[in-house]
């Protein structure tokens with residue numbers, strides 16, 4: 125829903141301003157799927173709005189659920205026929221998180237990531253980005269799932285910082301207390317390293333969680349694994365992370381997918397330790413070691429035991445670190461597995 129547009133439309137119909145306000149909670153918080161459900165509205169208004177402006181700009185095309193029932197993946201179609209994927213996760217009993225897309229495809233082209241293989245089709249609008257969250261709120265209401273969708277991660281398809289204007293608008297909408305009412309601390313944005321936007325995020329949204337997809341701590345390897353490194357090499361990333369830490373007191377998450385024989389060797393751990401230590405105070409940095417989700421690529425996941433060895437090595441240098449196993453692998457809803465034929 126484009127809230128401003130809908131509000132203007134209601135005004136143009138000659139309705140008082142409180143009519144629009146009556147929409148806020150049912151639409152954004154409760155997740156109603158149709159204007160007919162606004163009990164406080166007159167029939168004429170429900171009809172006028174229903175014909176003019178559907179609540180969602182996206183239409184459901186396909187839904188899959190993982191065997192463990194903790195991950196749902198939806199394929200949603202935009203008005204121009206382009207498709208995006210979004211995922212609903214239940215990482216623990218009481219927590220509901222959605223992983224949303226910021227672009228159709230991605231131009232960065234990381235060779236281990238399925239989205240990277242499709243190239244960039246186009247940016248998503250703030251409405252299309254926030255409608256993914258709205259879609260899941262509607263879904264939870266329809267399925268009578270108790271609990272509140274409270275966490276959002278920008279880790280679906282696309283590079284959020286290559287679409288900064290719309291992503292930043294979408295963040296404002298998600299955090300608006302009269303709309304989605306999400307806490308900044310429950311939102312995470314992940315980037316492959318568009319350096320100039322890193323400090324900007326700290327300035328614009330100092331409370332939002334920030335993750336950098338590092339994956340390698342030498343320029344040679346990172347040029348290969350995260351090709352945007354050629355434009356913004358590690359030296360630039362280091363400066364940007366330092367600037368971030370000066371502007372925000374939040375911890376930075378460094379994502380590192382472990383790829384067997386590629387970036388999990390002892391030398392790679394040493395490079396990682398050196399890089400992390402050069403960025404700033406260790407209590408403000410956290411390395412997330414990610415178990416690779418198989419994609420159609422020549423890479424292989426590091427075995428769980430070897431991942432632990434790698435983790436031990438960097439922890440012995442006093443660096444905070446966790447090993448993350450993603451949910452939803454059986455339905456290709458996990459990170460990096462999102463790919464679609466357009």
Ligand code: SAH
Nearest residue numbers: 237279282283314315316337379417459460
């Ligand atoms: N483009 C942004 C955000 C989307 S990708 C970025 O790259 O940060 C979100 C996360 O999924 C990143 O940390 C990314 O590196 C990771 N990812 C990509 N492909 C993956 C795969 N095959 N297995 C596990 N994680 C993957």
Ligand code: SF4
Nearest residue numbers: 230232234237240316
């Ligand atoms: Fe794009 Fe992120 Fe995938 Fe790299 S990992 S291709 S930046 S979506």
